Amino acid sequence: MAQPTPHIDLRDYIRDIPDFPKPGIMFKDITPLLKHPDAFNATVERLAAPFEGERALKVAAIESRGFIFGAAVAQRLGAGFVPIRKPGKLPWKTHRSEYALEYGTDALEIHDDAVGPGERVVVIDDVLATGGTACAAGELVRRLGADILAYSIVIELTFLNGREKLGGTPVNVAVHY
């Protein structure tokens, strides 16, 4: 069972990859963090801390890197886990929310029975950039009648102001840039 960890600067375990996935983008590679047990555990601890002791909670996470952190947080909190996925991946009845990209649009889907009215949900993802993905995920959860307690995000790129798109919903962050 995971134990509390001493203070760790998570940025020591996040690697900058220039021009990925396309020219001009500096990608934050979290794989060094994942493979170091203390760093991974400290991240999960920070993502989960505000919600320790909450009951009847669900953790919804956004494909694919969000799944890694979301599942670990759900395990830590003893919560159920809800996947929010790219179109066509979920096999049952789904709801869809589209969001704008720099060029064009993308979309996310959630199962119709993933959460219900009055349930309390924490939405987890690896990066908060412009906020489009988090906003679309939140819209899906709310469309099913559930409440979003907070977003809990590994990395916030604060200079992109994504938080402004989230309408005042609390945002818990493990590392700021």
Place this chain on the structure above:
Amino acid sequence: MAQPTPHIDLRDYIRDIPDFPKPGIMFKDITPLLKHPDAFNATVERLAAPFEGERALKVAAIESRGFIFGAAVAQRLGAGFVPIRKPGKLPWKTHRSEYALEYGTDALEIHDDAVGPGERVVVIDDVLATGGTACAAGELVRRLGADILAYSIVIELTFLNGREKLGGTPVNVAVHY
């Protein structure tokens, strides 16, 4: 923190979806299992049980549903987590292993620094069907010099004999069909 759970028949939380992702395939939908905390926890417990108390272990998981179970198992065991992904998703130096599909081929990638010589790895995925994916993932781990302690799989479709492709490596399974 997750607590031990009473015996649960995980099949009660796995939904059959006919003709997904294509006609003639009966898809095992594990989203009902994920959203029920006791069922999710019991699954993670079964996946992790043989490795409790093992030290210096890494958990490698296969994109995307494997990430959910792999990350929860890593959190439970206090182990590091290694993602094995579809081509083009990992941002740094990768190794690639191709495997045969019914028509054509697919491939998986791992980061060059994900595991090292002598490390002990548990490989996690959601389904063991024909074994092609698990075999390719195992090959990647071994190419980096690490040892595979076991595969730990949520659902084994025993009639497909995927286990035979895994060369005698131990396979721990949460649910058989």
